[in-house]
Amino acid sequence: DIQMTQSTSSLSASVGDRVTITCRASQSISNYLNWYQQKPGKAPKLLIYAASSLQSGVPSRFSGSGSGTDFTLTISSLQPEDFATYYCQQSYSTPPTFGGGTKVEIK
Amino acid sequence: EVQLVESGGGLVQPGGSLRLSCAASGFTFSSHWMHWVRQAPGKGPVWVSRINSDGSSTIYADSVKGRFTISRDNAKNTLYLQMNSLRAEDTAVYYCARDPLNWGATLENWGQGTLVTVSS
Numbered sequence: 001d002i003q004m005t006q007s008t009s010s011l012s013a014s015v016g017d018r019v020t021i022t023c024r025a026s027q028s029i030s031n032y033l034n035w036y037q038q039k040p041g042k043a044p045k046l047l048i049y050a051a052s053s054l055q056s057g058v059p060s061r062f063s064g065s066g067s068g069t070d071f072t073l074t075i076s077s078l079q080p081e082d083f084a085t086y087y088c089q090q091s092y093s094t095p096p097t098f099g100g101g102t103k104v105e106i107k
Numbered sequence: 108e109v110q111l112v113e114s115g116g117g118l119v120q121p122g123g124s125l126r127l128s129c130a131a132s133g134f135t136f137s138s139h140w141m142h143w144v145r146q147a148p149g150k151g152p153v154w155v156s157r158i159n160s161d162g163s164s165t166i167y168a169d170s171v172k173g174r175f176t177i178s179r180d181n182a183k184n185t186l187y188l189q190m191n192s193l194r195a196e197d198t199a200v201y202y203c204a205r206d207p208l209n210w211g212a213t214l215e216n217w218g219q220g221t222l223v224t225v226s227s
Binding site for chain 2: 055087099
C-alpha cells in the first residue's frame with residue numbers, strides 16, 4: 001500500500017495568514033492526489049483533485065501543487081471558516097490511502 | 108443536487124452483522140462508481156470498498172475482505188454494505204461516496220455518515 005504522510009499534525013494560524021500544508025507519498029503517484037477539508041461532525045469535502053484542480057464551488061484562495069511524491073495545499077489568506085482538518089489522499093493505486101491529517105487551529 | 112443518505116448503523120455485539128444502505132439522488136446513480144469509507148473516532152478516513160457502475164466489479168480493503176460485501180441496486184438508486192463477523196476495530200462512522208471519474212478514487216460527494224459501534 002502507498003503510505004501518505006502529513007508531517008504536520010496541527011498548526012496555529014491567524015485570519016489572513018498564508019498557510020501551507022504538505023503531504024508526501026511513499027512512492028511516485030504522478031498527480032493522483034486529492035485534498036479534503038473536514039470540520040467536526042461533518043463528512044470530508046473535496047477541495048482539490050488531480051493535485052492542482054480546484055473543485056467546483058471551492059474558493060480560489062485554495063490551491064494545490066506538486067507531482068511525484070511531494071504535494072502542497074496552500075490557503076492564500078486564511079478565513080474563519082477554514083479552521084478545520086485537511087487530509088490528502090492518493091488515487092493512484094488501490095487501496096486509496098489518506099494522510100493522517102493536518103488540523104488548522106486559531107492562533 | 109447530489110444527495111447521499113446513509114442508514115443502518117447502530118450498536119452490535121462482536122461477531123454480529125449489520126447492513127448499511129446509502130440512498131442516492133440528484134445524479135444518474137447507475138453511471139457512477141461508489142465507495143464506502145469509514146472513520147474511527149478521532150482518526151482519519153480509511154477507504155473500505157468500491158463497486159463499479161453496474162456492480163460487476165468490487166474491491167475491498169484487506170481489513171474487511173471476506174467479512175464485508177458491497178453491492179448496489181441501480182433500480183432503487185441504493186448502495187449497500189453487508190458487514191459480517193464484526194469486530195471492535197470496525198467501530199466507526201461509515202460514509203458512502205460518489206466517484207465522478209469512475210477511476211481510482213476521487214470522492215466528490217459524501218453522505219452524512221452512519222455510526223457503527225461494535226461492543227458487548
